[in-house]
Amino acid sequence: MSLSRGALAAGAAVTAAAAVTLTVVLWPDSSDSARRSGSENSASASSAAPTPSPTRSYPLSKAPRAIPAVREHTAAHGPGWRPGKGSAVVIADGSKGLADEGRLLAGELKIAYRGAVPARAGDVELALTPADKGGSESYTLRTHDGRVTVSGPGQAGVFYGTRTLKQSVRADGVMPEGEVRDRPDRPQRGFNLDIARKPYTAAWIEDRLREMADLKLNQLGLHFSDDQAFRIESDTHPEVVSPDHLTKAQVRHIVALADRLHIQVVPEIDSPGHLGAVLRAHPDLQLRNVSGVASQGSLDISKPGAAKLVDELLGEYTELFPGAYWHLGADEYLALMARDPAASYPQLQQAAVKKYGSKAGIEDLATGWLNDRAAVVRPHGKQPKAWNDGLFRDSIVQADKNIEIEYWTGKEYGARSPEEYLREGRKVLNLNDEFLYYVLGQPNDFVYPTGKRIYEQWTPLVLRGTTAVPKRYSDQILGGRFAVWGDLPNAQTAAQVAQGIRMPLRATAQKLWDPGKPKLSWDGFRTLAGEIDKG
Secondary structure, eight states, X not given: OOTTOOOOOOOOOOOTTOOEEEEEOOOOOHHHHHHHHHHHHHHHHSSSOOOOOOOOOXXXXXOOOOSSOXXXXXXXXXXXXXXXXXXXXXXXXXXXXXXXXXXXXXXXXXXXXEESSOOOTTEEEEEEOTTXXXXXTXXXXXXXXXXXXXXXXXXXXXXXXXXXXXXXXXHHSSBOSEEEEEXXXXXXXXXXEETTTSOOOHHHHHHHHHXXXXXXXXXXXXXXXXXXXXXXXXXXXXXXXXXXXXXXXXXXXXXXHHHHTTOEEEEEEEESSSOHHHHXXXXXXXXXXXXXXEEEEEEOTTSHHHHHHHHHHHHHHHHHOOSSEEEEEOOOOGGGGSSSHHHHOXXXXXXXXXXXXXXXOHHHHHHHHHHHHHHHHGGGTOEEEEEGGGSOSSOSSOOOTTSEEEEOOSSSTTOOOHHHHHHTTOOEEEOOTTTSEEETTXXXXXXXXXXXXXXXXXXXXOOXXXXXXXXXXXXXXXXXEEEEEOSSGGGSOHHXXXXXXXHHHHHHHHHHHOOSOOSSOHHHHHHHHHHHHHO
């Protein structure tokens, strides 16, 4: 959250036991033939005894250039692979689920797609290999004796292998000889988009999905409800929907494309704060203080109708978004920012005592609200998420331990250091506002990131400010997302946003895939990005 508000056809899912192999056969180098022919002609014309034509030797290969960079490469002598006139993509026996990946790669490399037939010289073969080891997003890409092999234990892994192949050919025209073994450092790697404050077209969002896929990112956070607007069509509560919104058909298309690109959409309806657009249609549920003054965007969670309204929306949209995650928000509930919350909002205090006992406070009521909403989405197969400042240190009621914490700031009311959450055994996702926030209009001292600081200074362990948490907590840190927030929506056009986030998104992808110090300098990284994008 910000401080001021605070193409592929449908691809079938592949089991974790499956793995993928990609094989490319090389064409002979025509210049070698010419040299050999010239040498033979010269020898026959000479009175000296003929000598064997020379065998061309190749220097030791270098790692393919891609973003994110490959983690391991074993060099070898050989010409590598270039798309040839007779090259085609084929699918190995038992690997029909990779047809979409094959068609996409064929189009990108401008070679033919022949489907489920045996590979021949110049071909790219995709195959499932269940015996492969590693995580579902890992892959091996091997270029040897005129063939390139990409294998992994899941469909996502082979897709990422094809991204490396595509980028290497774009950057240098060739896939180098040798073997790549590659895998992500973190399981959740993504981009967070606020469409509530600033609307974006479906086409713009789909372009970002394609960009994300090439960077091996696998999550799109979609914040579609806030004080400014509610941006997705609703059947249960059409009265809350803003005029400029996405239809459900458009959302289904976005979600389907994301799925085919191995990206999960993480929707967010924030509550009990940031609900101004919903409350304009339901003013009776607006939170008011003891003097009758409305609390902007805040739901009066002491009223029974509040839970009914939000739960009906949650139920509706959990069906629209079939992914594994749901973001419940929970941040910046303004009642808790008052100097004396209990005195300012006595109805909330009374509701807390009634539900949780005489020692309970409004923090407990808000935490109970979060737990109740998690209980609504969990039966739909959703893993609930919440912003870190929606959990409180001294509350009697504790947030459910299985709610994933998305840590964005240490400056808000109720926010605690990252280590406090980690010591409790909680799993945390990194959205550090010091590095990963692109806030339109640059309010509250925000500055548009260029990506350089992310690339040079940030890692998933840097959850707050610029200091990393101890490495012993590394397994609890799930990954991160780079976030765009539309606080001043007219400060940039959608095209300017796309251009502005281009390098920060690439830097984030690099550090989530491999958090170590990159081999390329920042200037070298920018140059590579330009070469890949122009390829």
